[in-house]
Amino acid sequence: MQKIDLSETGLRAMNKMLHGQSEHTNQTTWEIVNPKGSHAIACGLDAPIEVTVKGSTGYYCAGMNQQATVNIHGSAGPGTGENIMSGKIVIEGDASQYLGATGHGGMIVVKGNxxxxxxxxxxxxxxxxxxxxxxxxxxxxxxxxxxxxxxxxxxxxxxxxxxxxxxxxxxxxxxxxxxxxxxxxxxxxxxxxxxxxxxxxxxxxxxxxxxxxxxxxxxxxxxxxxx
Amino acid sequence: MCGIVGLFLKDKSLEPKLGKMLTEMLITMTDRGPDSAGIAIYSEETIGRAKMTVQSDAPETAFKDLDTALSEAISASVSMQVRSTHAILDVPTGSTEDVRSELTKLGIRVMSRGNNLEIYKEVGLPQDVAAQFDITTMSGSHGIGHTRMATESAVTTMGAHPFNTGEDQCLVHNGSLSNHNSLRRKLRREGIHIETENDTEVGAAYLTWQMQNGATLGEALTNSLDDLDGFFTFVVGTKDGFGVVRDPIACKPAVMAETKQYVAFGSEYRALVNLPGIEDARVWEPEPATVYFWNHKETPSATEKAA
Structure with a gap:
């Protein structure tokens, strides 16, 4: 499992690492700690990987997702999973407004409201x-x-x-x-x-x-x- | 956009840290609005005395011997503590209207009046405004803050939030009111003082007018849902409590957290992440068209369904 501390790595570097995963990557499991409500976490993924965010996220987490599974162990901010194309997003807590707006495919699961x-x-x-x-x-x-x-x-x-x-x-x-x-x-x-x-x-x-x-x-x- | 924060302390041991906690929360919201910033703090009152926060663009001259001049004008003791472009006047209870008319003659603006309330606001980033007034050292029981992205009127000190409504009452706003011009005319006809072309000031004046006519704060907020047209998330501060209301469409974001130690409000969850015990707090999004209110005197988390 690959572990990323967002407070050390920074958002752009982290998303770049996730975007760098190809169709055939062998780094299939990722964990993100210290999300602290940051915006655009794990946006635009396009690989069959599983990303688990340990905590609550801000705007647009996992937006435009393709293939990937994104688990949010916390609550999710506005516009989570916006324009999701495929893959799966699972939110353990609550989701804010316009969840999955304009989503074309895939699945979003919310355990709360x-x-x-x-x-x-x-x-x-x-x-x-x-x-x-x-x-x-x-x-x-x-x-x-x-x-x-x-x-x-x-x-x-x-x-x-x-x-x-x-x-x-x-x-x-x-x-x-x-x-x-x-x-x-x-x-x-x-x-x-x-x-x-x-x-x-x-x-x-x-x-x-x-x-x-x-x-x-x-x-x-x-x-x-x-x- | 605009960013709002609010913090209502239940645990008295946190009171010396109120200014520091609010400032940190507000700085996190900087990228929601870089135009101006302000914080309202409810600090301890002195029995028999009232407080007025006043502001001048030329504090060196305007505040020079202001306490002596005011003492002579109202024939009572007035003391003053200058903080950059603001000064806190300590005046006898019941004399605020007399002091206000003296200040008007001198061209000095009144930012707030009450027994506990102090308001500090200026053009600039939250970090700079907080440093200018040394807000991190302030203690208090509750407070609210605002960082502004101006949409409806000019970027000026008087257009910054929070707005003082009545005694010990203030308001911050995220959104824009679309019927503020007609409502301003109506309220001015009713004799309510409105200084600027700002939409939020009209919202604040509306609440003042409602309460002058006998409404409680809860009723005034409930009525605002019918009479104000536009987008709003309001956070209001009172002498011993704070309240939250969102318009029925609720486009403007809001998140709240409650623990045994505090109730906190943020435009985004990011504003709350460094509060103590946030991991185990009850975190939720306030419902649209619903008035929430917390009071130091009553049982906490009393919520009243408004619509």
Whole structure:
């Protein structure tokens, strides 16, 4: 295992070391100590390595991630996993606002709660939150799945496209064009698969599915006066 | 952006370190705003006396024999301690309005008034401003700090935060208010004194006006959610407590930590990392549109759902 003390190495040198890992690196396990809420830790990784951050992180940790697994043993700041393409991010604590914004693929797991705008404009990422999510979560979500084992705040899935939302607890309010949907066999199977992948023990039948009512897809001439 | 910090001590043994702890927290937030910095400290009061923090751009001349002049003007003893461009006036309780009108004649600005509150703020980086006033040596029960990235008005001493609202009350703000012009006109018509074109000063004046009309601080903060338009995370200080409120959209970041020794606020977790026992603190993000308040007199962590 490679160990980096961020307070000694510095952010740029550390990220450069991580960026230096190739597809076939044999240094596959990394540990970062003393993160102290620094920004942009382990951003832009593109190798099949596992990075564990011992402590809480600031803005944009593991942003643009590809292939790598990033474990955060603490809480994560705003914009964690922004534009994740693949790989996995596991946050042991809570996540701040706009977790996984615009994420294209991969998985983000939060063991605590996620704040507002979780999965905003998600484009294929799967996000599994063991606790609650805040308001405006999955705003304009286009693709991918948001699984919430607790409650969701105001305006869930506002103006969403084809992203799916599975919520076990209560939804404070639904956003424009987001509606409750039927939970069919294929959804139960998908949800079970997501929960298994996230390592979270929950019964898929306790969840409700939400998604787009698809009424905002096409221009309605009755609304012409609004422009 | 702007950076805010706040520290409310429950453990009296930490009080001599308040200035040092707040300064370190604020310096960590420097890259959120390099334009101006300020700190409000609640230190010990003297029974029968009130404190006023005053400021002048020409302290050598403005503060020369100011205590004697004020003593004569109000026929009571006034003492003064000069710290760079600021001075702390020690005046008899109940005389602050008389002293203020004398100071206005002399062209000296009042930064704060109250029994415990002192406010130090200037243009510059937190590190330089803290050194200018020797804030690391100050003790107190609680305090708040701000480092500014100016958006709505000029970079001046008077545009720096914290803003004094009422007696022993102050406010720092991260965000921008969009209805401050109309609200300023309204508040001025109500007789509230507003000095600058700054949006936050209007927020502070709004709270003053609310409280003058009988609202408690908690009610005033709750009402601000309806009447203020724009983005804000406010941290307010009072004689014996401090409060936090974020607008319903809550774009502006905020993180809080609580241990048996303190309650701390930071725009980012980075501001809190060197506090004692932070590893085991309860750390959380304050909810949008919710008023949080801590008071030395009451049970800590009383939170009131506002909306």
């Amino acid at each position: 996620a704040s507002s705008r979780c999965g905003i404009s998600m484009k294929g990422v799967n996000i599994v939150v063991q606790g609650n999510v805040g308001h405006m979560s999955a705003f304009m979500g286009q693709s991918g799945n948001l699984v919430v084992c607790g409650d969701a705040g105001d305006a869930l899935g506002d103006s969403c496209y084809e992203a799916r939302f599975f919520i076990r607890g209560e939804v404070k309010s639904l956003g424009a064009d987001c509606e409750k949907k039927e939970m069919r066999e294929e959804h139960l199977a998908l949800l079970q698969q997501l929960l298994d992948e996230a390592g979270i023990d929950a019964d898929p039948t306790e969840f409700t599915r939400y998604g787009s009512a698809r009424t905002l897809y096409n221009f309605d001439v009755d609304n012409a006066g609004a422009y």
